[in-house]
Amino acid sequence: MKEITRKLNGEIDRLTNKTFKFDERVKEGWFSAVYFLKTKEIVKENLEDNHVTMQFFQKNDAVLCGTDEVIALIHKFADNPEELEIYSLKDGDKISPFETVMTISGPYQNFGYLEGIIDGIFARRTSVATNVYNVVKAARTSGKQKPIIFMGDRDDHYTQQAGDGYASFIGGSTAQATHAMNEWWGKEGMGTMPHALIQMFKGDVVAATKAYHQQFPEDELMALVDYNNDVISDSLKVAREFGDDLKAVRVDTSRSMVDKYFLRNQHLMGTFDPRGVNPELIFALRRTLDKEGFDHVKIVVSGGFTEDRIKMFEELKVPVDMYGVGGSLLKIDIGFTGDNVLLNGKPEAKEGRRYHPNPRLEKVPYHPQTIEDYNE
Numbered sequence: 001m002k003e004i005t006r007k008l009n010g011e012i013d014r015l016t017n018k019t020f021k022f023d024e025r026v027k028e029g030w031f032s033a034v035y036f037l038k039t040k041e042i043v044k045e046n047l048e049d050n051h052v053t054m055q056f057f058q059k060n061d062a063v064l065c066g067t068d069e070v071i072a073l074i075h076k077f078a079d080n081p082e083e084l085e086i087y088s089l090k091d092g093d094k095i096s097p098f099e100t101v102m103t104i105s106g107p108y109q110n111f112g113y114l115e116g117i118i119d120g121i122f123a124r125r126t127s128v129a130t131n132v133y134n135v136v137k138a139a140r141t142s143g144k145q146k147p148i149i150f151m152g153d154r155d156d157h158y159t160q161q162a163g164d165g166y167a168s169f170i171g172g173s174t175a176q177a178t179h180a181m182n183e184w185w186g187k188e189g190m191g192t193m194p195h196a197l198i199q200m201f202k203g204d205v206v207a208a209t210k211a212y213h214q215q216f217p218e219d220e221l222m223a224l225v226d227y228n229n230d231v232i233s234d235s236l237k238v239a240r241e242f243g244d245d246l247k248a249v250r251v252d253t254s255r256s257m258v259d260k261y262f263l264r265n266q267h268l269m270g271t272f273d274p275r276g277v278n279p280e281l282i283f284a285l286r287r288t289l290d291k292e293g294f295d296h297v298k299i300v301v302s303g304g305f306t307e308d309r310i311k312m313f314e315e316l317k318v319p320v321d322m323y324g325v326g327g328s329l330l331k332i333d334i335g336f337t338g339d340n341v342l343l344n345g346k347p348e349a350k351e352g353r354r355y356h357p358n359p360r361l362e363k364v365p366y367h368p369q370t371i372e373d374y375n376e
Helices: 034-046 067-077 108-138 158-171 180-185 195-200 205-215 231-245 260-264 279-291 307-315 368-375
Strands: 052-057 085-088 102-106 148-150 221-224 246-251 298-302 322-325 337-343 362-364
Touching (some): 052 108, 067 085, 067 102, 067 108, 108 148, 108 158, 108 307, 148 158, 158 180, 195 205, 195 221, 205 221, 231 246, 231 279, 246 279, 260 279, 279 298
Parallel strands (some): 148 322, 246 298, 298 322
Antiparallel strands (some): 052 337, 085 362
């Protein structure tokens, strides 16, 4: 498998301090564990002439994300950052258990208090990137990649959207739901209509879709068709109304609901779980659209999709053209550890830990102009 290729603006290789809206209280130690702050003071008072190497690793096969953010953090908040030596992998690199992803060398008191913050950045960004990567891989069958839309805006605090959206991009998602999710890599959010729009038109899917089309005529027209829990009937209504202008329908049926198609055709029941967006519903929707001559209309599904659920749909060859995925991508299940492993050039680490040099690491140059850009 090739490494994920980063496609950022112009000639930018790494994101810099200018991208990240860091809280200035980082410098004050506001976000650092108190024992790191106390250690900083003890070392300054008693062991100021020291040189340590801190290395970072985790314990999974994963897609690394957060390196640019960590480097920018160090360049912004470490004391004398130009004197530190940083070696790092890049965002998007595939990493192995216990592989060193970054080393930082220099006087402990100049950067050590950032250890916990660095671990946290790596943990969140790498977890999201890896989750997305696994979902994207699940939606890749027979050499064809089905698009994944990251719809995680309602599943976490809004302040996390920019970083989560970037990590999702690194993991391979096709589009993100909000503008904030695209902020770090220069795109715009993607989306069509929520159930609220159809509600405002008293459940009339055609009227709501018509209003959307009139307001945003340049958008590819996608209708949300599960509001009335009658996916096939409402899909046919909008398809007949808009013909070739209708590019897709999105099915977002609640996992607690059984679509009216099955209630009208109860002889189909009994051999599968009829709730939510299930394979039989999508097969029936595809057959009906094709029979009526709307084979150009794509089917987008959302609502509780996970890596395993997508794998199941793909194994059954369910005719889905695009997946919308949210909360399952935000599970933080990859933890990072920072260890001091060298002291004044000699091995010195807690029992069970040792220096693990990694030939894949690249030296990170210090660019003072990034600090100037940040402060403009």
